[in-house]
Each structure stands twice: as C-alpha cells, then as structure tokens.
Amino acid sequence: MIWVNTIVQGILLGGLYALFAAGLSLVFGIMRLVNLAHGDLIVLGAYLILVIVTLLGLHPLLAVLIAAPAMFVLGWVLQKYMLNRVLGDDILPPLLVTFGLSIALQNALLEGFSADSQRLPTGALASASLDIGGLSVGVLPLLTFASAVLVVLVLNRIFYTTSLGRAFRATSDDAVTASLMGIKPANIFAVATGIAMIIVTIAALYLGMRSNFDPNIGPARLIYAFEAVIIGGLGSLWGTLLGGIIIGLAQTIGAAINPEWQILSGHIAFLVVLIFRPRGLFPRATD
Amino acid sequence: MSTTASYSVSTATRASTIAGALGLVLVVGLFVAPAFISRSLIQDLFFIFTMLTLAQFWNMLAGYGGLVSIGQQAFVGIGAYTLFASSILLGVDPVFAIVLGGLAGLALAVPTAFFAFRLNGAYFAIGTWVIAEVVRLLVAQWKAVGGGTGTSLPRSVRSEIVFTETIESLSGVRAAAARDILAYWLALILVISAIAGIYWLLRTKRGLALAAVRDNMEAAKSVGVDALRMKWVVFLSAAFGTGMTGALIYMQKARISPDAAFSVTDWTAYVIFIVVIGGIGTIEGPIIGVLIFFLLQSALSDYGSWYLLILGLIGIAVMLFAPRGVWGLITDKTGIQLFPIRRTLHFKNNKEEG
Numbered sequence: 193m194i195w196v197n198t199i200v201q202g203i204l205l206g207g208l209y210a211l212f213a214a215g216l217s218l219v220f221g222i223m224r225l226v227n228l229a230h231g232d233l234i235v236l237g238a239y240l241i242l243v244i245v246t247l248l249g250l251h252p253l254l255a256v257l258i259a260a261p262a263m264f265v266l267g268w269v270l271q272k273y274m275l276n277r278v279l280g281d282d283i284l285p286p287l288l289v290t291f292g293l294s295i296a297l298q299n300a301l302l303e304g305f306s307a308d309s310q311r312l313p314t315g316a317l318a319s320a321s322l323d324i325g326g327l328s329v330g331v332l333p334l335l336t337f338a339s340a341v342l343v344v345l346v347l348n349r350i351f352y353t354t355s356l357g358r359a360f361r362a363t364s365d366d367a368v369t370a371s372l373m374g375i376k377p378a379n380i381f382a383v384a385t386g387i388a389m390i391i392v393t394i395a396a397l398y399l400g401m402r403s404n405f406d407p408n409i410g411p412a413r414l415i416y417a418f419e420a421v422i423i424g425g426l427g428s429l430w431g432t433l434l435g436g437i438i439i440g441l442a443q444t445i446g447a448a449i450n451p452e453w454q455i456l457s458g459h460i461a462f463l464v465v466l467i468f469r470p471r472g473l474f475p476r477a478t479d
Numbered sequence: 480m481s482t483t484a485s486y487s488v489s490t491a492t493r494a495s496t497i498a499g500a501l502g503l504v505l506v507v508g509l510f511v512a513p514a515f516i517s518r519s520l521i522q523d524l525f526f527i528f529t530m531l532t533l534a535q536f537w538n539m540l541a542g543y544g545g546l547v548s549i550g551q552q553a554f555v556g557i558g559a560y561t562l563f564a565s566s567i568l569l570g571v572d573p574v575f576a577i578v579l580g581g582l583a584g585l586a587l588a589v590p591t592a593f594f595a596f597r598l599n600g601a602y603f604a605i606g607t608w609v610i611a612e613v614v615r616l617l618v619a620q621w622k623a624v625g626g627g628t629g630t631s632l633p634r635s636v637r638s639e640i641v642f643t644e645t646i647e648s649l650s651g652v653r654a655a656a657a658r659d660i661l662a663y664w665l666a667l668i669l670v671i672s673a674i675a676g677i678y679w680l681l682r683t684k685r686g687l688a689l690a691a692v693r694d695n696m697e698a699a700k701s702v703g704v705d706a707l708r709m710k711w712v713v714f715l716s717a718a719f720g721t722g723m724t725g726a727l728i729y730m731q732k733a734r735i736s737p738d739a740a741f742s743v744t745d746w747t748a749y750v751i752f753i754v755v756i757g758g759i760g761t762i763e764g765p766i767i768g769v770l771i772f773f774l775l776q777s778a779l780s781d782y783g784s785w786y787l788l789i790l791g792l793i794g795i796a797v798m799l800f801a802p803r804g805v806w807g808l809i810t811d812k813t814g815i816q817l818f819p820i821r822r823t824l825h826f827k828n829n830k831e832e833g
Contacts, residue, residue, distance in 0.1 A: 224601075225601075226600075226601035226602065226604070226605070228549075228604070228605075274795070274799065277799055278798065278799065283547065283600040283601050284541065284545075284547060284759070285798050285802055286601070287547050287601055287604055288547075288751065288755055288794065288798050289794075289795050289798045289799065291549070291748070291751060291794070292752075292755075292791045292792070292793075292794035292795040292798065293791065293795060294791075295744070295748055295787055295788075295790065295791035295794070296787075296788050296791030296792050296795065297791075298787070299784035299785070299786075299787040299788035299791065300784075300788050302783075302784040303783075303784045303785060303788065411608075411743065414605070415605065415608060415609055415612065418602070418605045418609070419609065422598070422602065422606075452620065455612075455616060456613065456616045456617070459609055459612060459613045459616070460613070462609060463594055463609075463610075463613070466594055466597055466598075466606075467594075470597040470598075
C-alpha cells in the first residue's frame with residue numbers, strides 16, 4: 193500500500209513538472225527558442241502572486257487571475273522587443289540573451305525580496321485531502337494535476353481548432369511562407385510567449401502554494417521542465433505531460449528509497465530515456 | 480619568356496607581429512612580477528589568469544565549436560575534487576594532482592559527450608547542465624571528501640607542496656605567500672599554454688574544419704569534414720583544460736564544497752559573460768572580457784546582487800546591440816587582429832628567361 197501511495201504521489205507531482213514544462217514546450221514548438229530564464233520567470237510569477245495576495249488580501253487562486261494577464265503582457269513585450277531580435281539560424285544569441293535574463297532576474301528578485309524563502313497562503317487547502325479507495329490524496333496535488341491536464345487540453349484545442357492555432361502551426365512550419373499569407377511571425381511569436389507566460393503563472397501558483405520558494409530556485413525548475421520536454425519528445429504536449437509524470441515518479445520513488453536521492457533519481461531517469469529514446473517518447477518535431 | 484606567378488600563404492599581419500613581440504615582453508614581465516608586486520595583486524592576477532583560461536576553453540567550445548555548454552562547472556568541480564581526493568587520500572603532491580584533475584575532466588567528458596551529443600543546439604546546453612548537476616549530487620554523497628559540506632586541504636598537505644620551500648628561501652616570504660606565488664606561476668603557465676594551444680589548433684587544418692562545422696555543418700560534411708570527430712576533439716580538450724584549471728583554483732583556495740566547486744554562476748555564468756562582453760569567436764575577446772569583468776567586479780563587488788544584475792543586463796545589451804563584443808567593435812573600426820587565423824595570399828611575379 194505504501195508503494196501504491198508513492199506511485200500516486202509521484203504521478204501527481206508529475207502534474208506540477210508538466211506545468212513547468214508546458215510553456216517551454218509551446219515556445220520551443222513554435223519558434224525553436226529555448227528560454228533559459230523560464231525557471232526564473234516561474235519564480236517571478238510566484239512573487240507577483242505573493243505581492244497581489246499581500247496587497248489586496250486575495251486568495252492566491254483569485255490573485256492568479258490578476259497576475260496571469262500581467263505576465264501575458266510581460267511575455268509579449270519580452271518576445272516582441274527583445275527575443276525576436278535574436279531569433280535566427282544561430283542558436284547562440286537567444287541562448288546567451290535568455291541566460292543573461294535569467295541571471296538578471298534572479299538577482300533583481302534577490303534585491304527586491306531578499307533570499308528568505310516565502311510561501312503563498314493557502315488556508316485550509318494545504319491540508320485538505322480526499323479518501324480515494326483507502327488512499328489519502330491531497331486536494332492541492334489533485335488540483336495541480338487536473339490543471340496540468342486542462343492546460344494541455346486547452347493548448348491542443350487552441351493549436352488545432354482556432355485560427356490562432358493555424359497561424360502557430362503555419363509559422364512553426366515555415367515562417368517565411370506564413371508571412372506571405374498575411375501572418376506577422378513577430379506578432380505570432382509574441383502572442384505565443386504571452387500564452388506561455390500564462391501557463392508559467394499557473395505553474396507559479398501551484399509552486400508557491402505547495403512549497404517554499406526563494407529567488408534562487410529558478411534554474412532547478414528549468415532543468416525539471418527541460419527534462420520533461422525532452423522525455424516527452426519535442427513538440428508533443430501530451431508527451432510533455434508524460435515526461436513530467438516520469439520525472440515526478442522517479443523523484444518520489446528515489447526519495448522513498450533514500451531522501452538524498454530524490455533529485456538525482458529524476459536526472460537519472462532522464463539520462464536513461466536519453467540512452468534508449470534520444471528523441472523522446474513521442475517525437476513530433478524533426479529537429 | 481614566360482611569367483609564372485608564385486604565391487605564399489600566411490596568416491601573419493603587421494599588427495600580429497608587433498603584438499607577438501609585445502606579448503613576449505609581457506609574458507617575461509609577468510613571470511618576474513612576483514618579485515616586485517604585492518601579495519593581493521598576485522592573487523588578483525591569479526584570479527584573472529584562471530578565469531581567462533576557463534573563458535578561452537569555453538570560447539573554443541562555443542565560439543569555434545558551436546557547442547554552447549552550460550555545464551563546464553562539472554569539469555571545474557571534478558578537477559578540483561580529484562586534486563583534493565588524490566592529495567588527501569593518496570598523498571599525491573597537489574602540483575602533480577593538477578594534471579590528474581585534467582585527466583579526471585577528460586574521463587568525465589567521455590560519458591558527458593555520449594549523452595549531450597544526442598541533443599542539438601540549445602538542448603545540448605541544458606543537457607550539459609543536467610550532467611553537471613548529477614556529478615554535483617554524486618560528489619555530495621562522497622563522505623571521504625566531506626560529503627555535502629566539503630573539506631579543506633590539511634596543513635600537512637599544504638606545507639609540503641613542491642617548490643614552495645625553494646620560493647620561500649629565495650624570496651624570503653612566508654609559506655602562505657610562497658604558495659600564492661607558486662599558484663600564480665602555474666596559472667600563468669596554464670593560461671599561456673591554453674592560448675597558445677588554442678591558437679595553434681585554429682591555425683591547423685583542424686581549425687579550418689572546426690570553423691567549417693560551426694558555420695555550416697552539412698556543407699562541411701559534404702567536403703569530407705568529420706563533424707562529429709571535430710566536436711569530440713574540441714569537447715575533450717576543453718574538458719582537460721577546464722579540469723586542470725579547476726584543480727589549480729582549488730589548490731589555491733585550499734577549501735572545497737560541492738556547491739562552490741560545481742557552481743554554475745562562478746564557473747559558467749561569469750565565463751560566458753567574459754566571452755560575450757569581450758567578443759565571442761576570437762582569442763582577443765576573452766582577454767578584453769576578463770579585464771572588463773575584473774574592473775566591474777572590483778567596482779561593484781560591494782553591491783552584492785546588484786553586481787550580477789548589472790552583469791546580466793550588460794550581457795543582454797552586448798548580445799542585442801554588439802553581438803561580436805568589445806573586440807568586434809575594435810576590429811570593425813581598425814581592422815587589427817592580434818591572433819590572425821585568416822589565411823591571406825601574397826603573390827610574387829617571377830619573370831624567368833626561357
């Protein structure tokens with residue numbers, strides 16, 4: 193029974209990692225951009241929610257409704273005025289710019305909020321749990337997982353049934369031809385990063401409600417997100433969800449054997465997948 | 480009467496010849512400098528030399544090899560830990576253990592490349608980072624060298640480092656200062672060998688192949704360049720050099736912990752900023768970059784996180800507005816190249832009576 197519990201906890205933790213990863217996966221799928229500041233943007237989102245909660249006295253679940261549009265605008269501006277300038281065949285400029293952004297963000301947060309760890313107030317939600325077939329499952333982990341599934345569903349729906357999604361797919365396939373059809377790739381990219389930032393805010397909400405955070409934890413979140421994307425296969429959102437679950441499972445099982453092995457087990461699971469399926473479990477993109 | 484055109488190929492320019500002569504004077508000056516300068520200046524120069532060595536190797540990877548690694552701290556850390564482990568546990572003299580540190584970096588680079596070369600471009604970057612994290616977490620489990628909290632080089636090891644007694648008796652300084660001078664000379668030898676070695680590599684046929692792979696891998700392959708082999712050569716040599724540098728840095732620090740030795744900020748972020756600000760893809764760039772970096776650090780180190788915030792913003796600004804860095808701006812204006820690798824043809828018209 194303990195093992196069943198461990199596995200259920202692992203799968204639910206995977207929901208959080210899938211939320212970390214979905215934005216990264218979306219942006220990479222559309223513009224082949226890897227944003228090294230992704231983890232730090234999640235942490236920024238958590239601080240933004242914290243500020244709204246503190247100033248307006250709202251519950252984090254409501255505060256996220258204010259934070260998400262703000263993060264959308266931030267993502268839009270970031271893409272339109274900074275990242276679009278460095279997109280191109282050379283992978284070096286976007287990597288170095290986002291790496292600089294990552295270091296700058298971390299230290300701006302340190303300066304603004306100090307290195308003390310923070311947590312979003314959750315009220316009764318933190319300890320609430322449901323009894324499912326003899327297993328006690330936390331409401332918050334369940335909510336996280338459900339949100340991850342919902343995010344993937346909605347993103348896939350946008351991708352395959354809306355005109356915006358058509359523009360995403362067209363720009364992803366061939367930006368030059370898409371621009372001949374009246375699409376402005378620069379704007380499409382800006383909207384895509386904006387949407388990714390909404391997902392980042394949702395990820396930040398659950399990160400902040402479930403555990404402590406401080407300005408330095410961004411890079412580790414980036415690494416988990418990255419592992420989930422690679423395991424799932426580039427460009428597949430369902431794959432990313434599965435990738436998150438695999439990392440979550442590996443970490444929980446590793447921690448059950450020896451608490452010091454938690455993080456290490458996640459990384460090793462990633463490396464094992466890389467040996468046997470270098471292009472991930474569900475590769476879609478060809479690069 | 481027939482005219483035959485003969486030509487010679489050379490890479491030297493007048494600026495490079497002058498720079499070479501001045502460089503030689505500078506090197507001799509730096510070798511005798513410890514006799515005249517203060518201990519704190521020796522330590523500053525040690526810092527500059529070691530950061531410059533790391534920067535040259537990262538530049539070789541990213542600027543010439545197209546391999547953007549964010550995991551070079553893995554090689555710094557493994558080199559440093561090899562020095563500590565071999566001198567504490569096996570009694571190897573730290574100076575010789577520096578070479579072991581390089582070999583450990585080389586040994587780690589083989590499995591790292593095996594995994595990371597499966598990832599392309601940007602994903603290669605984070606892949607190397609993951610491996611550096613794995614190595615850090617594994618080393619933190621190694622209780623014999625202090626586990627997660629780290630350890631110090633015992634006094635018995637430190638006091639018996641070769642050459643220090645000779646330096647002590649020759650210059651009349653105390654043991655700690657003598658160790659700093661020894662570390663300074665080793666760092667100077669390392670940085671000169673790194674620059675000379677990389678410059679030599681770039682001027683050989685392999686250097687041409689490397690540039691071809693970086694600029695267009697498919698085209699390079701089509702003319703018979705073994706792209707993957709070039710990547711291995713570059714990655715392994717960078718790992719060896721970075722491992723030796725890591726070992727030397729921590730021999731001088733004499734105190735190690737996994738978080739410090741595998742720090743992505745200290746050993747990769749700083750190095751990337753040095754290369755980017757100075758000018759990526761040139762040998763001159765990192766030299767300029769490390770001087771700017773050192774001046775910035777001296778000026779801003781009292782401001783804590785502001786310093787890194789500003790460094791990050793400068794890095795972004797350089798990448799956006801002057802992607803070839805400070806050295807790029809200088810060459811655009813003046814055309815000067817101190818380490819030219821471009822081959823130029825010089826024609827000579829020889830008239831021969833037939």
